[in-house]
Amino acid sequence: MNEASKVDRAIADRMMGDKKMKTRLKYFWQIVFCLTVLLGSVLARLADGAEPKPMNIVLFLIDDLGWRDLGCQGSAYYQTPHIDRLAQEGVRFTDAYAACAVCSPTRAALMTGKYPARLLLTDWLPSGRWNPKAKLREGRFIRGLPIEEFTLAEALREAGYRTASIGKWHLGSEPFSLPEHHGFDVNIAGNAHGAPGSYFFPYQGNWLIPTTGLRAKWNVLADGKPGEYLTDRLTDEAVTFIQESRDKPFFLYFPHYGVHTPLQAKEDIIARYETVPEDQRQGKLVYAAMVQSIDDSVGRVLATLEESQLDQNTVVIFTSDNGGFYNATSNAPLRANKGAYYEGGIRVPLIVKWPDIAIPGLIVNEPVTSTDLYPTCLAAAELPLRPNQHLDGVNLKPLLNGTSQRLPQRSLFWHYPHYNDHPSSVPSSVIRKGPWKLIETFDPEGIELYDLANDIGETKNLAATETTRTAELLEELNRWRVTVGAERMFPNPDFDPSEVPAKKSKKK
Template structure:
């Protein structure tokens, strides 16, 4: 009788341990965050492109939730990534652009812009640090662009990431933290192989894999066989660059290998996979019609990006969410999933866990602030406010269907209804003074709250037209 009781108790304990282990896996899912570089909102099949081929990403979207109104908190590389990892808007961390803030012809800049910071301060408690302190193995494989190394910002393993923002896509790469492969090796392929090696490493703790590819950032380089394929393929209006298309297909193929590895390791059901881009695409390379402009602009084409989240058992397959979200939301969302306390610093996003579960979140304003200058890529094709700059100093707010732009040089205000005018072609500010007043007040109050710099000092080199 005593022996039977011991066996019964032992089985109960073992059963509890097994259930508890499964609960731990559920409570601390693995996380893979894949960030493409300069990939536009409509540069993938699941967002409507008929020229670019992305079967693996389309399958991922079919298995998870697609966000049709996803934004980045900045319209170019470094500030977008700084916002993602800090959970904070640019006025808090001071990274607004890449390199200097006074870009473009000095004679056409009316104001002295804010001085730009190029490295994320160590005082910021990053998303990677939060996950590391929650017991995660943290790895960054690919572009960093926020300082000398991800290892100083919460990652325990890093490869191919430093201060640089762009790189050759063919070996020899010249990346100090990535040994060159054989001549002609393709960087997207190499980063994937390194990521697969990381996934193969067995461990008892969950992992956070940050996989920021250098693709599809310039220079446009891709395997010749793929380029030839798209040169033969019928073009789509505004989407017809064969090398860019080949880069996208290569990116998609490699992401497919990551997903296949998760299946092979039996980890797919225990892993959140997030795919997005750091900002909008370059409009002269690929148009995002009906969205206006592209990378570097705060019109929709510069800040709206593709976003998919797959999390089996929590996110219903094949779902679509139209609620506006931001890459600022990743940090608080992961903390919410892990039931971790918020850090001792402001977080400007919200948890979108309710959206992932098919619920709703309260309507909120989204803000952008850009007190600097970015010169034009292509004056005829950029779609900016004027042909000289993609962006002049200003701020933007979106609330509901309304979006207000404020420009500091001339105190200009532009109001658009994104429901009826997603291309931001019809400025309806004069016809909607009450909406302008409401949004402008929100914007001014937000700038005060975040101590956002507003340029007012005249540029002595400026020559009025």
Template sequence: MRNVNVALIPIALLSSIGYQAKAETAKVKEEHPNILFILADDLGWNDLGCMGSKFYETPNIDSLAATGVKFMSAYSACTVSSPSRSSIMTGQYTPRHGVTDWIGEKSGEDWRKMKRNSKLLPADYNWCLPEEEYTIAECLKDNGYTTFMAGKWHMGDPKTWPEDHGFEISVGAGGMKGGYFAPFNNPKLPDNEPGENLSMRLGKETIKFMEEHQKTNPDKPFFAYLSFYAVHGPIQTNQKYWSYFRDKAEKMGIASNGFKIDRTLPVRQHQDNPVYAGVIKEMDDAIGMVLNELKKLGLDKNTLVIFTSDNGGVTSGDNYSTSLLPLRGGKGRQWEGGIRVPLIYSYPECKAGTTIDTPVIGTDFYPTILDYAGLKLHPEQHKDGVSIMPLLNGKNIKPRTLFWHYPHYGNQGGEPSSIIRKGDWKLIYYYETAHSELYNLAIDLGENEPLNAQYPEKVKELEAELMQWLKDVNAQKPVADPLYSPVKEAAVKNNWHTKVLKQQEKLRKDMLNKNWKPNETWWDSMITID
């Protein structure tokens, strides 16, 4: 290349060159915005103030909704975490990528070790996100984005980590064996201060990434995936938040009974869990900290922020944390409570405070992010998602049918089933009995009364479409257990309906007692260094 003597170039021309370079940089940043994807774990559809909760307090998430677009009919791609997370990463329904249950759960004949004595043996499934899938992180990385992740992965650890699927930087993906307060016992998250809160720590790691990125690569866009462990069980909070929400529950009025049997397990009927409320508040605090830093760095002017949950809230099983009424069920279950989730999009050009009722699903994130960033779509990869940018721009998307497939038993009481939603109609097909339940969500959001008898032709139509879809995606199905004993199964269910119900009622009342204390250090939160 020919050498150029800069001293001979007129100052005006140098200024012009500099101005043009800055203009080009601004153009690149404008065309390729930053992406901040915030994922809660097991947060229910109405566990936010902006979604109708009168008990939980989420001012920072509510503020995000007030400045963004809120979806009222948003769905996860599965009732449990690993499959829905894999669908976010791939843009595919769960039978396609093969992760159909939370990674680690038993299947096939191994299921008998769970001593549930159920009629079926759950289908086998992939224990890690397939290497050949071209994830959203890989795609953005290939298009010049710096990719970062903080928090829960659960898509194959320790077989495959975020670094194996497109994330250049990853912290905290090693699990939450230590709970919500340090020491975390997480190989991917070294301890800092004793008693540090996990949600706040993940927020700080995200802030650290954004600050360093601004110093070293200010002209390069980033994709930050902040994946909280909150509000997954075992739920833990500090004494201050527990006390505040316990008092609030008392002021609102504590019901004498808190649970009701719904076919399998007891289901929580009230949002009055002060520990769970504290976990939500701590996550909201962390989100507020991240959003404030985004604004402080000036990144809010060029960042798409997405907030959602990986599946419905836990109303039964696990920690029996919340109530999602009027929705029926919760995490792991086939009704709306298991798959309907909060969803907020916020970005500089959006019409603040917009609410959208059109159904969308977790497979839509991949193409929507690419579309918003002005990047080429990859329909061969995200084949089950569509860009919802038209909805965000005040227009419509083409009507479509949505599907779910969960050939497993949820430890929250869910039954092996497949689901189809078409318009306002929703049909659930049960593998144990080979029968379906038909609901119309426009008139029965709580799925209280099946309409099979009134609309037999609609049942046939939706069953046929669902069965064809299952065939098209090569869905694996559960099989009958030849060792099944109805007597043993009845004993298991009787235990759920008596002993478990009694245990949960007692635990609920204990947590709402003024003298309740989980341990001397409140799960180590009291040993934080000031």
């Protein structure tokens, strides 16, 4: 290489080096700028005392709301625009289940993250062995939420949350069973009662105590104003709680008494449904009006969160404690109703809105259940999970943010060693694994197997043809019952067939 070429090469190398240096300096100053902006933002937030606040949590638990009793669930009859909007802004689960087909056990499962059979709280409270002449003696069950359980509310309160239970509690009549002893700072209308005497003030009622001829009087909320409607009153209390909790993370557990019986609603809302032709009515007019009042309640809570600038910092969960009541609504295409262990008794709506996490409008088909809400709420609060407490629940966050379409493989279980008066209800144990659902009934004795992926209405019992699958599921169900210490039913030595009512239809 001659001298001229060497000089040209040196100049070129120098220019290339200068270019690389300029590029590096450009990136360096970009990084410095970003860090400066970020540091300034952090310092400004600290100066204002605005440290990142944990997510608030609002959990609606509606009583006896059927799986299809919402517009977003396919109903053309019930008018639920606010709940439908919640579904559009959050994630809707198609295969969500209540932990029990009646109320108290589901509430206990939600609060503890444990199956009712594990808790030994398997029937609604207070209830009892209604017929001493029945074929089987019912399984034992406890009459209140054990004080030893570390509830979801206790976990959140320990982390600095302000906690409130506004509405139906129904987890025991002893003082230690009430919300104040299970992690709630505020308890409004939560007591031993499972329903109001009336939805209009003074909310009083009386109940014929079985086998005694005596009547018990009760009142779920002592104060109020003439004409006041319970769903509206509880919503007033919820709005006040939110407004008073702006400066502290809060957990609002909002278990409405609606839409449980007695079927009572505001006349002006009932009138809106009177024009619907009878053959297009999914349920009773009064029930439709009760559902709409629940929707109005959800709308008011969402509006309060927005007005308080808390909507982007609040997780909102909406679900039901069991399927729809047979004398109020139709659960079709699902089979049966509240109290039964066909899909109409246990499949429920579930919607989760979690800003910046839950993908708006996402529909999830993975089977989930009430016990999953405990660890999911802990995750929303950015708290460590408590697997030794919520033994039967899993965190649903991976489903909400699209990280996963499936949870780690698991089966779901139910166990109900009791009789009740709901149509299609018989003492049963159930397992769902994938699309397959097996029901073992105790009285009458029987095995039923359904492929829910192709038969959501449970019309074709495949137990006789899918014998291997039936045996495998029954074996897994038996192992689970042993693991959780599920109560058994035993032959009743006082059985008298003449004093046992005829079995109700198990058809849709």
